[in-house]
Amino acid sequence: MTRKIRVLVAKPGLDGHDRGAKVVAAALRDAGMEVVYTGLHQTPEMVVAAALQEDVDAIGLSVHSGAHLTLFRKVLALMKEKGLDDVLLTGGGIIPEKDRATLAAEGVGRLFGPGTPLKELAAYIAAETAVRRPR
Amino acid sequence: MTVDALAKGIVAGDRRALARGLSLVESGAAEGAALLDGVRARLGRARRIGVTGPPGAGKSSLVNALVREARAAGAEVAVLAVDPSSPFSGGALLGDRVRMSEHALDRGVFIRSQASRLAMGGLAATSHGMTDLLDAAGFDLVVVETVGVGQSELEIVRQADVTAIVLAPSMGDMVQAMKAGLVEAGDLVVVNKGDLPGAASCRDEIVAAFGMTAESGGAARADDVLLVSAATGDGVKELLARLRAIPDAVVAERRITADARRVDAAVVRALADLRLKPAAASLAATLTPAVRRGDVSLEEAVRTIVAAAVGSDREARRP
Numbered sequence: 001m002t003r004k005i006r007v008l009v010a011k012p013g014l015d016g017h018d019r020g021a022k023v024v025a026a027a028l029r030d031a032g033m034e035v036v037y038t039g040l041h042q043t044p045e046m047v048v049a050a051a052l053q054e055d056v057d058a059i060g061l062s063v064h065s066g067a068h069l070t071l072f073r074k075v076l077a078l079m080k081e082k083g084l085d086d087v088l089l090t091g092g093g094i095i096p097e098k099d100r101a102t103l104a105a106e107g108v109g110r111l112f113g114p115g116t117p118l119k120e121l122a123a124y125i126a127a128e129t130a131v132r133r134p135r
Numbered sequence: 136m137t138v139d140a141l142a143k144g145i146v147a148g149d150r151r152a153l154a155r156g157l158s159l160v161e162s163g164a165a166e167g168a169a170l171l172d173g174v175r176a177r178l179g180r181a182r183r184i185g186v187t188g189p190p191g192a193g194k195s196s197l198v199n200a201l202v203r204e205a206r207a208a209g210a211e212v213a214v215l216a217v218d219p220s221s222p223f224s225g226g227a228l229l230g231d232r233v234r235m236s237e238h239a240l241d242r243g244v245f246i247r248s249q250a251s252r253l254a255m256g257g258l259a260a261t262s263h264g265m266t267d268l269l270d271a272a273g274f275d276l277v278v279v280e281t282v283g284v285g286q287s288e289l290e291i292v293r294q295a296d297v298t299a300i301v302l303a304p305s306m307g308d309m310v311q312a313m314k315a316g317l318v319e320a321g322d323l324v325v326v327n328k329g330d331l332p333g334a335a336s337c338r339d340e341i342v343a344a345f346g347m348t349a350e351s352g353g354a355a356r357a358d359d360v361l362l363v364s365a366a367t368g369d370g371v372k373e374l375l376a377r378l379r380a381i382p383d384a385v386v387a388e389r390r391i392t393a394d395a396r397r398v399d400a401a402v403v404r405a406l407a408d409l410r411l412k413p414a415a416a417s418l419a420a421t422l423t424p425a426v427r428r429g430d431v432s433l434e435e436a437v438r439t440i441v442a443a444a445v446g447s448d449r450e451a452r453r454p
């Protein structure tokens with residue numbers, strides 16, 4: 001038996017559009033990953049606490065509310081505070097290109113928009129987590 | 136981090152160390168076994184509560200409500216929530232935390248999700264070891280929630296100190312529950328969703344089923360069927376009290392049985408692994424057509440393959 005890739009999929013904030021997060025969670029499962037789905041309305045503190053307990057390799061946030069800059073930054077700061085240094089923070093939603101670049105410069109992984117092939121998403125997480133935390 | 140440092144961290148209450156340690160145990164790696172050895176002296180303090188039942192009975196919601204009551208009573212609680220792995224991809228969607236969000240920021244609660252990795256019985260092969268580690272970390276209660284089980288997948292009953300079987304009204308004919316032996320297996324039967332119509336009559340049917348034969352418990356077990364609502368919280372306090380009231384002597388006896396069971400399960404796994412030895416696998420591939428043609432009997436083929444598997448294992452161990 002081996003350690004599988006574990007990914008936390010969460011919807012932080014108040015927007016209730018969880019279809020995307022569910023589709024992504026199912027796609028990552030189909031790619032052979034173990035996906036912890038936490039559901040709607042998570043605060044950044046809840047997301048990071050769950051990621052710590054679940055010992056995940058990656059956190060995927062779905063944000064459609066426009067609050068992505070605030071939410072990703074807050075989660076990233078809490079991850080640093082809790083010592084989750086080898087965990088990938090990625091995600092997706094309606095996020096303008098320039099904000100993606102801003103967040104990437106601050107240490108957030110790639111962010112994906114509508115229409116991203118699900119295989120691309122899984123391949124990115126597999127490749128990136130292998131570098132950060134070799135299995 | 137070394138196994139030794141990890142063990143120290145876990146015992147000292149470092150949650151990150153605990154999370155990492157659980158992954159080691161789950162992986163089946165030698166470090167996981169070494170870690171468990173390192174904390175062996177601290178085992179046995181936590182009361183281990185099993186929660187099982189069919190999918191959709193409300194196990195996660197009930198665990199959430201039990202954790203709330205336990206916290207109100209001052210107990211620190213760990214939850215190990217097992218969900219099924221996909222037989223197609225080997226991946227898993229672990230969704231039990233969705234119902235337990237209210238405890239996300241409570242330091243006295245630790246929730247870990249686990250994929251069953253296709254083990255039978257409603258738990259993963261390493262669930263027992265992970266429960267041990269949670270025990271060693273100093274929690275008063277370790278609640279283990281199984282995969283949604285149907286009939287006779289009751290590994291949890293053999294591992295936990297005390298087990299609640301969770302059912303809900305309108306989940307089908309009581310004959311289903313009777314033939315499965317599900318209700319007789321646990322210490323308590325919980326009829327969840329007690330706020331819904333039909334719940335009281337569901338409880339009455341289970342009580343009546345118990346009363347039919349002495350083997351299934353008889354009329355004396357009527358008190359073991361509890362009407363509870365995880366949604367409203369009704370009956371949860373009593374349920375927790377009943378689960379915690381199992382006498383220490385009974386628990387001690389069950390732990391002896393659980394240890395025996397664990398050795399047995401490990402042997403079964405080791406035997407199952409033998410068939411994957413190259414010598415056995417290639418013989419199996421060669422012999423299958425012969426069995427199909429009728430040149431070799433099935434029994435004879437099995438004897439040959441097993442002999443090759445055991446032989447190659449001995450070979451491999453020779454210095």
